[in-house]
Amino acid sequence: xxxxxxxxxxxxxxxxxxxxxxxxxxxxxxxxxxxxxxxxxxxxxxxxxxxxxxxxxxxxxxxxxxxxxxxxxxxxxxxxxxxxxxxxxxxxxxxxxxxxxxxxxxxxxxxxxxxxxxxxxxxxxxxxxxxxxxxxxxxxxxxxxxxxxxxxxxxxxxxxxxxxxxxxxxxxxxxxxxxxxxxxxxxxxxxxxxxxxxxxxxxxxxxxxxxxxxxxxxxxxxxxxxxxxxxxxxxxxxxxxxx
Amino acid sequence: xxxxxxxxxxxxxxxxxxxxxxxxxxxxxxxxxxxxxxxxxxxxxxxxxxxxxxxxxxxxxxxxxxxxxxxxxxxxxxxxxxxxxxxxxxxxxxxxx
Numbered sequence: 001x002x003x004x005x006x007x008x009x010x011x012x013x014x015x016x017x018x019x020x021x022x023x024x025x026x027x028x029x030x031x032x033x034x035x036x037x038x039x040x041x042x043x044x045x046x047x048x049x050x051x052x053x054x055x056x057x058x059x060x061x062x063x064x065x066x067x068x069x070x071x072x073x074x075x076x077x078x079x080x081x082x083x084x085x086x087x088x089x090x091x092x093x094x095x096x097x098x099x100x101x102x103x104x105x106x107x108x109x110x111x112x113x114x115x116x117x118x119x120x121x122x123x124x125x126x127x128x129x130x131x132x133x134x135x136x137x138x139x140x141x142x143x144x145x146x147x148x149x150x151x152x153x154x155x156x157x158x159x160x161x162x163x164x165x166x167x168x169x170x171x172x173x174x175x176x177x178x179x180x181x182x183x184x185x186x187x188x189x190x191x192x193x194x195x196x197x198x199x200x201x202x203x204x205x206x207x208x209x210x211x212x213x214x215x216x217x218x219x220x221x222x223x224x225x226x227x228x229x230x231x232x233x234x235x236x237x238x239x240x241x242x243x
Numbered sequence: 244x245x246x247x248x249x250x251x252x253x254x255x256x257x258x259x260x261x262x263x264x265x266x267x268x269x270x271x272x273x274x275x276x277x278x279x280x281x282x283x284x285x286x287x288x289x290x291x292x293x294x295x296x297x298x299x300x301x302x303x304x305x306x307x308x309x310x311x312x313x314x315x316x317x318x319x320x321x322x323x324x325x326x327x328x329x330x331x332x333x334x335x336x337x338x339x340x
Contacts, residue, residue, distance in 0.1 A: 022277065025256065025273060027256075027296075027300035027303030027304065028260075028273050030300055030301050048275070056278075
């Protein structure tokens with residue numbers, strides 16, 4: 001009796017593995033699955049094949065893969081963290097203070113923001129990639145802080161907070177963000193909060209890019225992602241097996 | 244490469260992986276084995292040929308690997324180096340098994 005391996009894993013093996021199709025490897029996995037009869041083993045192997053193909057496509061750029069994963073987790077983690085800690089004493093104190101102060105309160109809060117959103121995750125990232133040196137940390141922090149300040153200036157509204165229009169605008173935005181958090185799965189409103197999360201994640205991404213990753217591998221990343229999407233949407237473009 | 248030499252003519256992905264698992268006592272990923280074999284092939288240490296498709300493999304062919312004369316030469320060279328290094332090693336103590 002021939003056992004059928006998990007269908008989703010087989011689909012992923014066919015469509016999400018980059019490069020030429022390795023028919024022999026697929027056959028080996030199927031043959032070994034008949035002996036082991038373990039779906040978890042099959043899943044592990046398929047995921048490993050995908051990771052290796054991704055790594056190969058990027059020129060063995062494990063740092064890039066790690067960066068993408070870390071940044072993705074950070075973006076979503078940050079969003080959830082903001083929701084979870086919105087009623088913490090720290091957030092309430094600073095949030096209330098900020099809300100009732102004029103716009104120039106932002107620079108006063110900036111060191112806290114930079115430590116919380118850039119320095120801390122950057123240090124964690126560098127430590128995990130065994131690259132935590134004073135130089136890497138300083139360069140990353142400087143780039144991240146500069147990018148953060150530029151983004152603040154770009155999004156700066158010159159109208160003072162006490163102006164009725166500005167107050168109305170800010171109230172509306174606050175309401176929108178709060179509503180978006182409540183309606184987490186409403187895509188249209190969720191995107192608004194996503195922009196907020198992305199805004200915070202950009203300095204971190206810039207910092208990571210400046211310190212660790214292989215830039216030529218990063219340039220290949222859009223092509224690799226495009227190939228993956230094409231494989232999923234249009235089917236396999238691979239006609240000849242590699243062997 | 245030693246696993247290929249031990250298996251002889253029947254060296255394809257599955258038995259190679261099993262051989263490595265039996266020798267090391269750890270699980271070996273088939274994808275990792277292929278990645279290593281492809282690197283060895285690029286360096287000219289091994290070559291591969293396609294077998295016939297079989298129904299138990301979903302109609303997919305096997306890919307048999309074997310060591311080239313150049314690869315065998317490198318194996319012997321490495322063996323000599325290892326033997327020399329072991330001979331020069333003082334008596335090991337303190338560890339178990």
